[in-house]
Amino acid sequence: MSADETPWLDDRQQQAWRAWLAMGSRLPAALNRQLQRDSDLSLQDFDVLVQLTDTEDGRVRVSALAAALGWERSRLSHHVTRMERRGLVAREECGDDGRGAFVVLTPEGRAAIEAAAPGHVRTVRSLVFDALTPAEVASLEAITSKVLGRLEDA
Template sequence: MTTRWLTPEEQRAWRAYLAATHLLEDAIDRQLQQDAGMPHLFYSVLANLSDAPERRLRMTDLAETLKITRSRLTYAVTRLERDGLVRREDCRWDKRSSLAVLTDEGTAVLERTAPGHVETVRATLFDRLTPEQVGQLEEIFTGVVRGLQGDATEAGDDVPWRRRSSCAPPPPAEP
């Protein structure tokens, strides 16, 4: 197989992407450490739980949403649990699963931290783009995500955050 090397334009775009993502992640992490004493991953756990029905998600579903391994999520949830921001519950319908639940204290931390987080995201990214560029950015990354999710679907359960159990209630019995 012949290596398809990047063109000079692709190489510049790739390096610009890497530099931007590293700098953005650093700026967001610094803001979240300063305002809430937590890294971006922990904030993302809280934010995803706040958007979930009843502020709870099955750990495996949360890992898949965040695109992280279950062990990395377990570490994050354990730390958040220790701080009283999240608690775990057993899944009634799947004894192999547990749920992460956002506590009232976690909600308060999220509400207190969100304005600074949004301002950092706006100042470091969106204030530097035109409305047309925002649309292009969304289109570009939506395409990348679709392609990568297709690759992950083809990989099946080889993707670290994927698991086939469900914590949805069983369907009602037929009368």
């Protein structure tokens, strides 16, 4: 960290970075508002439910779920406790491994996400994809994948 070995961002990078940051905070907020308003679910609730519906029997081990979501286990544990209280999911013991636990989708949970999904997708489309050309979508995917790669290395 001697004299000046850290080049600042150039103008275009600055602009992209600021826009990126702004979008990164406002887009999730907007999605959350819509879900909350129309379906009484938070974006986080929705993410959990998506993971569960992605599996055959709606049962996932806690750690696997945390990994899939990119959450800390303790955060997930707290969140599952809250969702359990609302009847959206349930905990279940794991026969194979006495320590383990499953999170399972309840019928209420399934009903909730099925009711919420169409509106959510509609919102995502209208806020993001309807504004983008196919080439831009491809570009977005390329960019995010590259950055994700960097993040995994670090």
